[in-house]
Amino acid sequence: MSKLLENLNTEQHAAVTLPPQAALILAGAGSGKTRVLTTRIAWLLQTGQASPASILGVTFTNKAAKEMLTRLGAMLPINTRGMWIGTFHGLCNRMLRAHYREAALPQTFQILDTADQLAAIKRLLKALNVDDEKFPPRELQHFINANKEAGYRPQQVEAWDEYTRKRVELYHEYDAQCQKEGVVDFPELLLRSYELLSRNEPIRRHYQLRFRHILVDEFQDTNRLQYLWLKILAAHGAEQPAAIFAVGDDDQSIYGFRGAEVGNMRDFEREFHVASVIRLEQNYRSHGNILDAANAIIANNSKRLGKNLWTDQGSGEPIRVYEAPTDIDEGRWIVEEIQQLVRDGASRSDVALLYRSNAQSRVLEQQLFSSGVPYKVYGGLRFFERQEIKHALAYLRLLANPDDDTAFLRVVNFPTRGIGARSLELLQDSARTFNTSLYATVPHLSGKPASAIGGFVRLIEEMRHATEELPLYEIVDHILDTSGLRAHYRAEREGQERLENLDELVSAARYFMNEADAPVAEGEEAQHGDPLSRFLAHASLEAGDHQAEAGQDAVQLMTVHAAKGLEFDAVFITGVEDGLFPHEQSMNDIASLEEERRLMYVAVTRARKRLYLTLAQSRMLHGQTRYAIKSRFFEEIPEGLLKWLTPRVQAGFGASASYGQRSGGSSSYGGWNKSPVSPKPREAMPQQPSRDLGGLRIGQLVRHAKFGDGVILAAEGSGADAKVQINFGSAGVKWLLLSLAKLEAIG
């Protein structure tokens, strides 16, 4: 046991060995959070305080769950299979499969992913003749999910206005449709599971007695419903509540926009009477300057639980800042810098390019590509979300559950079978009359549509018959041929990759079966449900690990969100401009600006040794050149931590151009810093935007007869329409037509 606790610092040790009671661990970035979580489980097991079956480990991503299991396996020679460790959704799915009757679901219930759900909503609106201009499907989807994630069924939603009353009604209809079709969307997995626990006493008691230790990762990301779910599982308020061990960091809460409630941390502390909150503040990742910058940034947020990271690693290098004239120059400079790092011995995979939004990756990719620097972009379309895969899965879903109308409509005419919108409308109408699923309605049909659609139903029936006795992967293989999907993509010009993906689906099925059919070891329970349904659930819940394709040593590109939890020797945070980061849609109210700030905090704390902040004075966005000034977050970083590699010509009055370049100054780290700081002096003067601004440019100080002195923030249009945005300080920020306003360049 002592071995387990070796090398833990005081706080980590204290957290791991806490008595089994409600605990809140505030774990700063890079403070060994995952280590504490897994060591805690190992310690509970090894000291005999817990059996594997009594442990419930909850994460948000499959990746995190997998990592927990891997690390546990390395620590203890135990069978981790007896424990329930998984994502909220995965665990709820497991529970609902086991008690599908009590949860009023068909045994083969299918899971709708976000796109399926949207399709289902559109279909509903059409069937009910609802104007989708007045009730945009996406908005309705958001409304439904937000309510589910707050724990509200339609009856519980307060509707004060006509509009909301209608949306509640649609929410109700939507639920009814899902129930009829035997499908469940993501938030429904949780809500259903929660309701099952609250309504069914024996089942509730069963799980409450079983899970004595509940460990929750990334607690700051929980939404209301997830909190309620944990609360009921832990038998909160009962005499013998389970011990919840919650680990989180309020400063890294960056999912407020999708319903995460940081407030759950405070509520947890209060409602569960957490005796003492343990703070993990020693950072093992970043050098001092990087941490100082991070601390300084996050200090501007209000309502923090309070935490200050420190390190004993020394301050390290200054943070390098580069301001480029355009986004293309920004990308080019970054690529040169990366090439220099690589020449100095860095490996490309230890270098990350982070950006606020995905749209920014293109310019960077172009530069990397044309320079022949290998790179990998994270966060594209995932395997199970590809259209050919979704088509194949739709056939499989129909085999498992013919009432799945979404799946039916997806493939009834794909590949084309001469079934048009007209026939389908007819079918949908009579399905409403008979109150049956589309599939079940087909026999009632007469006339021409009947034969075409009847043929489709016969095809599915034949598939079902032919695959009855086959193992899973052969079922998949079989439907790829009999559905005509393979033939379809073979005929398509660009179909080669899709065909390969379909083959990969067969492999995925084979792999899935091997995993699933592993002999059931002692202390392990068999999972519920038939292999096909389980495979389909797996496909919905784990849309595909793009992490899988390791490949060569490549520079890592991703959004800041995607970078949470990761770390790199060198990190470039790109596009650090007002309007981009913070994003313009989040600049105006305090709550969302604070989330942007946390996002910046997350970004900064990804770096181990070297951090770059880069920005561009102009960039193409939505097909238009936009001009921006440096991010307001620069003001929050102590000037002494920054090394400007470009002259500072910036907004703010009287800001004199200061050149940050001072030779050397930094010490060397990690072996790949052979050349001091900036390899070569770079072009210093920002170029004038290639637009006639009458000798003006962004950042230019100007004088206006009425508004006084100001600085140009942005420009738009050209010729007679050319407008500039100027910050006149106390006189405000104004857009002025260049042709009308008499502006005099000063400074």
Add this chain to the structure above:
DNA sequence: CCTGCATTCTTTTTT
């Protein structure tokens, strides 16, 4: 039923 053009809308993302 398919094809091509117009219109729209673009943060972040996991399940």
Add this chain to the structure above:
DNA sequence: AGAATGCAGG
């Protein structure tokens, strides 16, 4: 700019 959807015409 570019993707993705929706609608008119072949």
